[in-house]
Amino acid sequence: MRPAIPSLLLALLPALSALADDGARLYAQNCAACHGERGSGGIGVPLALPSIRALTTEEYLRRSIRHGRPGRVMPAFASLSAAEVDAIVAHMGSWNPGRPAEYAETRIPGDLANGGKLFQKHCASCHGATGEGGKGTGVTLSRPREQTIMAPALHNAGFLASTTDLQIKAILTQGVTGTPMVSFVRKGLKEQDIDDLVAFVRNFEQSPLARPDAGKPAPEPVLSVESPYDLKTTVANLKRAAETNNFIFIREQTLDEGIVPPGRENHNQQIVYVCNFGLLAQALNTDPRVGLFLPCRFTILEQAGKVTMMASNPKRLSQIFNNSELDEMCEKLTKMYLTIMEDATL
Ligand code: HEC
Ligand code: HEC
Structure with a gap:
């Protein structure tokens, strides 16, 4: 008697590889123009960097694709099906051998006043005074050398809905190797300071940034x-x-x-x-x-x-x-x- 499992696998193989093809195709259609053919970056940040992979959960990617970054260049892909989003995420996973990160949704309490002070001192120069994100786009050599990759928006509904406190903490603790985002533990901040910063960034949710034209009628064409x-x-x-x-x-x-x-x-x-x-x-x-x-x-x-x-x-x-x-x-x-x-x- 032929074992049942291999034949089941054989039957699934074409479906699985079709999904992989789909991921590559969907990525090429929807993302490559900005993030580069294999995630090397361009108008968008270099998603294929091993450090980004190591700090990023698949759920973060799924939510980022869904929500985009309102008011920034990154669009929201509301019309992709859940299976299509999964296929893109799986394709992005194929760029790096490492496993994606996993974080619990735990909230990190912190001192907002101290977090705000630290934010102005250590973060505002790149991420903007209100966390609105750096100017310009993606990877470019026309910016100062320590800012070749645009600092993404943190005070942004799309980012906040995608990330977790533990991810922000991991990014601040380890830095994102290969980008201007350095480890702030290495810069001398204590764990409590990091927690205060995480709480401060999370608190942006309480004061959403409105687009300047929000709610106004469309301008005449x-x-x-x-x-x-x-x-x-x-x-x-x-x-x-x-x-x-x-x-x-x-x-x-x-x-x-x-x-x-x-x-x-x-x-x-x-x-x-x-x-x-x-x-x-x-x-x-x-x-x-x-x-x-x-x-x-x-x-x-x-x-x-x-x-x-x-x-x-x-x-x-x-x-x-x-x-x-x-x-x-x-x-x-x-x-x-x-x-x-x-x-x-x-
Ligand atoms: C020298 C510029 C610079 C400074 C200073 C800086 N960052 Fe960043 N930060 C970046 C860049 C560039 C990235 C993008 C790296 C990437 O693509 O993941 C980033 C990524 C991040 C991310 C991940 C966001 C995302 O969408 O991937 C968080 C959170 C963050 N920074 C928080 C902070 C905080 C809080 C501070 C201050 C303690 C800070 N950063 C200081 C440049 C900077
Ligand atoms: C029109 C250009 C553009 C397109 C198309 C685009 N992105 Fe982006 N993406 C960006 C930019 C720019 C950012 C940085 C966000 C910011 O400025 O705050 C970004 C940010 C991201 C982030 C967060 C990066 C980080 O370091 O945390 C992810 C994940 C992402 N994009 C995935 C995708 C995927 C997947 C697609 C296709 C389904 C896609 N993007 C399509 C421009 C784009």
């Missing part, structure tokens, strides 16, 4: 300003206004250039491209995805004798992303667009 001049004068004014406001003129074309045969373009519909390279560099550093809506572009239309200048509202575009820092920058950009268009009417 298009900014538009009417011009008192004819189209030609308006275009010339707009170019000058852009230059006065530190943008460089790039090019001008009709809205339908390349769409209709040459010579048949409608000259009552013009596009003006301008760029502020300093701002562009700053924006790309904040979130490389802004490349999608740059350079800056104005459309100038003449309809029934009325000339209107228009631009997509950066504040509206910024809402597609999940990044408070980008929101602030787009808010500034929106003001600049309006200033340029208003200057062009003078």
Whole structure:
């Protein structure tokens, strides 16, 4: 008689390897663009580091995928099924031989006042004064050498819902080898200080950080300003206004250039491209995805004798992303667009 167990295993093998394939595929589709093909990091932190594996539970990964990091670049993957999330977590486990960590959900009591003082002294320089997280994204060499990996947000509903007090304590005690996050025991903090810091970080749950635009109606998708001049004068004014406001003129074309045969373009519909390279560099550093809506572009239309200048509202575009820092920058950009268009009417 053939033993039952091996045949059962054989029957399961295709299903198991399909799941493994799924994990690799789902990771490639959903995560690799930011965290790197094999977790080496990029816009997102280098998840494959053995030290991160050793300090991280599978449940932390599952919850991080589900909740994301609201207001940061890391999205929430609410639409992945539980099996898909498990497959991704299993795939991430295949990068490292070590076992993932396990922590009980025990709460660590501590002195919040002392924790707060220590936080300002030892953590705020990287994680932000309110624990909102470092500026910019992922792994980059454009930051100071001790901050090549962005410090993640701690005062963040997604992080707090994913982590446990014992994980935070382990991270503070051991540090995350290979990242700027060092051991604070080695820096001279006592166990009680570490506990006070853990309690302070946990207490962020009591004062959630709101996104600046939370609860406000969506900004209008298009900014538009009417011009008192004819189209030609308006275009010339707009170019000058852009230059006065530190943008460089790039090019001008009709809205339908390349769409209709040459010579048949409608000259009552013009596009003006301008760029502020300093701002562009700053924006790309904040979130490389802004490349999608740059350079800056104005459309100038003449309809029934009325000339209107228009631009997509950066504040509206910024809402597609999940990044408070980008929101602030787009808010500034929106003001600049309006200033340029208003200057062009003078
Ligand atoms: C020199 C910059 C720096 C300082 C100072 C610093 N950290 Fe970090 N911290 C980091 C970086 C970078 C990471 C990301 C490592 C990783 O990807 O796990 C990190 C990770 C963490 C994590 C894990 C969070 C997560 O999402 O993975 C916690 C918790 C944390 N730090 C708490 C603290 C506390 C509390 C202090 C002060 C006692 C502190 N850190 C000081 C840079 C710093
Ligand atoms: C658009 C970019 C982006 C995508 C896509 C993305 N992440 Fe992230 N992820 C980040 C960033 C940036 C952080 C750091 C969070 C912060 O700034 O606070 C992060 C943080 C994390 C963390 C916490 C890291 C730590 O050290 O504790 C985990 C775990 C994680 N991501 C897993 C994933 C997985 C798995 C996927 C795919 C299902 C994914 N991420 C997709 C950008 C991304």
